[in-house]
Amino acid sequence: MWVALAGAALPGISARDVASQARAAWLAARPTDEVSAFPVSDGLYLAELGSGVEDVIRTRHPHAHRRLLADGGDAGGVPVWQWDDEASIDLSERYAWDGDPGRLAGSTHFLGQLCNELIDSGTTGITIHLPRVISTSDLGMGMVCALAGVDDEDMGSILPVNGEGCEPSLLVQQCDRYASIPAQQLRELYAQARRCLGDTRIGFTYPDELSLRGLTGMARTWHQGGYPGKLAQECERHIGRWFHHLQQAESSRHILGVGLDDRVAYSGVAGGLAMSLLALGAFARPIGAWSISDSPVNADLVIYVGYRLGLKVPSTLTALAQRCEDEGNPLVGVFEHADVRRGELPRLGLCGMYELPGEGALAFQGVSHTDSLQLEHRQMVMRLQQAIGRVARTWGW
Numbered sequence: 001m002w003v004a005l006a007g008a009a010l011p012g013i014s015a016r017d018v019a020s021q022a023r024a025a026w027l028a029a030r031p032t033d034e035v036s037a038f039p040v041s042d043g044l045y046l047a048e049l050g051s052g053v054e055d056v057i058r059t060r061h062p063h064a065h066r067r068l069l070a071d072g073g074d075a076g077g078v079p080v081w082q083w084d085d086e087a088s089i090d091l092s093e094r095y096a097w098d099g100d101p102g103r104l105a106g107s108t109h110f111l112g113q114l115c116n117e118l119i120d121s122g123t124t125g126i127t128i129h130l131p132r133v134i135s136t137s138d139l140g141m142g143m144v145c146a147l148a149g150v151d152d153e154d155m156g157s158i159l160p161v162n163g164e165g166c167e168p169s170l171l172v173q174q175c176d177r178y179a180s181i182p183a184q185q186l187r188e189l190y191a192q193a194r195r196c197l198g199d200t201r202i203g204f205t206y207p208d209e210l211s212l213r214g215l216t217g218m219a220r221t222w223h224q225g226g227y228p229g230k231l232a233q234e235c236e237r238h239i240g241r242w243f244h245h246l247q248q249a250e251s252s253r254h255i256l257g258v259g260l261d262d263r264v265a266y267s268g269v270a271g272g273l274a275m276s277l278l279a280l281g282a283f284a285r286p287i288g289a290w291s292i293s294d295s296p297v298n299a300d301l302v303i304y305v306g307y308r309l310g311l312k313v314p315s316t317l318t319a320l321a322q323r324c325e326d327e328g329n330p331l332v333g334v335f336e337h338a339d340v341r342r343g344e345l346p347r348l349g350l351c352g353m354y355e356l357p358g359e360g361a362l363a364f365q366g367v368s369h370t371d372s373l374q375l376e377h378r379q380m381v382m383r384l385q386q387a388i389g390r391v392a393r394t395w396g397w
Contacts, residue, residue: 001034003033003036003301003303004038009044009046009055011336011380014050015041029393029396036299039052039291040291043132043206051092052291056290065082067079087123091134095131105168105170125201128203129287132207138159139276141276143273143277148193150192157174168231175235203277204273206286206287218268219233291316297324299329301330309333309340317333330351337355358386
């Protein structure tokens, strides 16, 4: 029997380790089967582990070189992986918004500078991994200015660099300033940025769509996350004006050659950064589809191991369900916690669903932080092994 195992990160255990441990557990129950296991990322950040993007890249490109590039913040930098003439920039961890209204606004100028640096070094393909809500919400204007070689302050930017808090109302003022830029000026700015990109292929991944589609849902998502409702409404009005001018700019000179649509489900991801990337000709991809793009899933049985299944369906599970439907393969899900009825499984593309046995992560009293992480890891591995053993005994043939 040929089995394909896709492992996302669980509390206390990385995606790469999930895949490895799940494979070992299956072979312990059925040692003669052929089992391929690979890590995947749903773009969900887990403490001490990250989002899983690094595990996917290191597995797919073992020779990739990782470095931190300065972003003007107060600590660390942006993780960037490079291999051959390709690069990945991961914003999904450091720039995921934490719900603090004072840390929602910031400039993406650093991102444009990073792209310029990569292009200058010979990179011809760049993929940017976006969080659903970003802590540098500026509609991507800072990035566009940097790519075009324009100081974003000349375009009215009053936003701080990453790592600096600000008054929540500053975001309203910034959206108003960007909404006041004439369509002709926007056209020239985006056209110059696109020329500077040259033949570079640029794309982005996103973990999840907003609850309301497109740019319209962006301010609502901010409010649901803790941003004041009145300020969010003001931002929404200004964002609508900004997009109207951007749409006029696109149609007057055809920056892309195709029309921009603010109702595209993922256009409001990362504070409008996704929309600006689309206006520059970037391709968009759910992070789950990116995770499995080079992975073998045409097997007798495909198993997805993930953290939670509820109202939001993990991005990788959605991508796997589509692949399995196309190729006629059964898909089984194993979750740390699942809050769905079994009658809903066909709608999700699942033939079966299992939860890890036992309780979730326990609080370990009287031990150091390091020892606590090790105990949590050991506990999760044991629960994973039990669950995969049960699946192997049920589905193996």
